[in-house]
Amino acid sequence: MKYFKTTLLVILLIMGTASLVAQDKNNTWLIGIGTNAIDFYPTNANLNGHGRWFDEFVNTKDHYNILASVSKLTIGKYLTDGFSIEGAASLNRISKVGDNSESNMSYVSLDGAVKYDLNEAFGETSWFDPYATIGGGYTWMDDFGIGTFNGGVGFNVWFNEKFGLNIESKYKHTFESNIVQHFQHSLGFVLKFGGNDRDGDTIYDKYDACPDVFGLVEYNGCPDADGDGVIDSKDDCPSVAGLEELNGCPDTDGDGITDKDDACPNNKGTKANNGCPDTDGDGVVDKDDACPNVSGPSLNKGCPWPDTDGDGVLDKDDKCINEVGPASNNGCPKITETEVAKLEELFKTVYFDTGKTTFKSETISKLDEAARIMVKYSTEKFTISGHTDSVGSKSRNQELSDSRAQAVKNYLITKGVSSGNLTAKGYGEEMPIASNNTVKGRAQNRRVDVKLID
Structure with a gap:
């Protein structure tokens, strides 16, 4: 009974840790089902009918006790940095204890363990996932039971992001002689779940560039309301389809100036004229120029007017009357x-x-x-x-x-x-x-x- 209490306390402490650790990776929960095999032979060299360590380790015919049904259930929770916790329940029928035959004793075990993903040490692999495990539990055979200290290795082979095959071998060391040391091997399937997707766009938050806004797979989870290939967060015109080089804004006349900044969105112009054309180059855009084909000062609506230095700026408005300069610079020379x-x-x-x-x-x-x-x-x-x-x-x-x-x-x-x-x-x-x-x-x-x- 004292070993049962000790083992139960260890399992409860391990399981209780899960509520204290926040999720930090996708699919943090794991469940598994499968079958298990119990082998007493290669662990008890001092007992009659048993071999030395690892003797005939895979002699399934002579030494393995296998229940031909689903006989093991596992549930695990990822913690952090490759560590996870696991609880497992299994049952079996014991007819072979080493080379000795038994009369089909019942076998039930409850185990808790801490697992470490060896990919953290070896480097990430996409489908092969080896691990080491250590923990404890309690095992019953017929009407007697004993606590065990457990250690083992295993691996998962993932068929996709969530579903895979599990193979594990675990050594169980008992603290009393009424149940001798033994190996428990298991084979089954595992399923991961629990990934976060706050915005419901089928892209996990870990990979979602916009985890709080429903978006598209091709834009890493970010939305593009106007469908112009520029995501809304980088689109200066998110409701109107535009050009990528203009941050998602349209340019109807193709002058390189977005329509929202273009004073003449349907007539190709220049940036200096806010997108409007100036055919005669007099500084008066065509829509305001009474003489669009003849250079003239703006105060005369773009028609010719006295201009001493001939720079297109009326003398009365020319701050540099004897020096040629553009109208945009008040008739003064531009910096070279x-x-x-x-x-x-x-x-x-x-x-x-x-x-x-x-x-x-x-x-x-x-x-x-x-x-x-x-x-x-x-x-x-x-x-x-x-x-x-x-x-x-x-x-x-x-x-x-x-x-x-x-x-x-x-x-x-x-x-x-x-x-x-x-x-x-x-x-x-x-x-x-x-x-x-x-x-x-x-x-x-x-x-x-x-x-x-x-």
């Missing part, structure tokens, strides 16, 4: 490609201290030179983008990159650049220009870039 390139090179040398918005000392002179160019072209507008290395969390890096871009903008303003000509935005760690695995690379990634806004 050479100087734009110079600005981009200067900004490549703007570096930050790790985790901070402070500049490294060598970057100050670069920012000063960049400010002088921007002040010279007072009508040009620029966008400043901030970037970080990968040290720290993504949310922290996003916040840091925003702050760094704003720090550069604020510094340029102190040097005379108009705040209205500058915009600043951070992109976190998403756009590295060097490896984040080296100190030098991370320093290069802590940077800002500048682009001219056309």
Whole structure:
């Protein structure tokens, strides 16, 4: 009785652990049914009619006790890191104890065990799943019973994600002599279940990129409401089919500008004119141009008007009356490609201290030179983008990159650049220009870039 109580306590402690461990893999429950064989022969060399360890280990004809029916039931629960717990009940009829014959004694056992998936040590395999097991239980033969300490090995052969074949050999060591040590072999089928699918789209949460929203298999469980091949979370126009290169938005006239941003969605135009055409290139789009085929100033509805420098901007509106410049720049010259390139090179040398918005000392002179160019072209507008290395969390890096871009903008303003000509935005760690695995690379990634806004 004391061994029964001890064994029962061990099993209850093992089973109780299951309620304390949250699921962390799909199909965490397992049930199995099968048949079992009891062999007393190769474990009791000191007893008459028995052999030494593992003698005639697979002599099924002479030593195995097999009940030709479903005689074993198993239920298991996955824990974590390859470990699971298992409870098993089995029955048999004993007619052979070694080379000795018996009068068909009944055999009943209840066992609990901890199992370890050997794939955790050997490397994952898709269909072959070996394991080791250790535990204890209680065994009855006719009207007497005894506690056992059990250890064994086995494997599952999976036919698909849930259903497979199980083969196991387990040694049972008894604590008293009325039931001698023995092996229990089993063969059966196992079924895994319990996978989570919160959104009901048949894709388990583990593999679902959008586990809380019903989606499609081809998009890893994410939805695409308009069927344009761009999932809703990345689609700027989720209700209207569009183009992948335009983030899921349509472009009816094919000018590369989405309809929602296109002032002339049915007429091919340019980005500078918000998607509208300007046939005569006078800065007045055709729909507003009274002379669409002849260049003229906008104040005269696109028709010719006095213009000293002939740049298409009326003298009264031309802030650089003797210098040719586009209407979009109030008649003043645009910054040259050479100087734009110079600005981009200067900004490549703007570096930050790790985790901070402070500049490294060598970057100050670069920012000063960049400010002088921007002040010279007072009508040009620029966008400043901030970037970080990968040290720290993504949310922290996003916040840091925003702050760094704003720090550069604020510094340029102190040097005379108009705040209205500058915009600043951070992109976190998403756009590295060097490896984040080296100190030098991370320093290069802590940077800002500048682009001219056309």
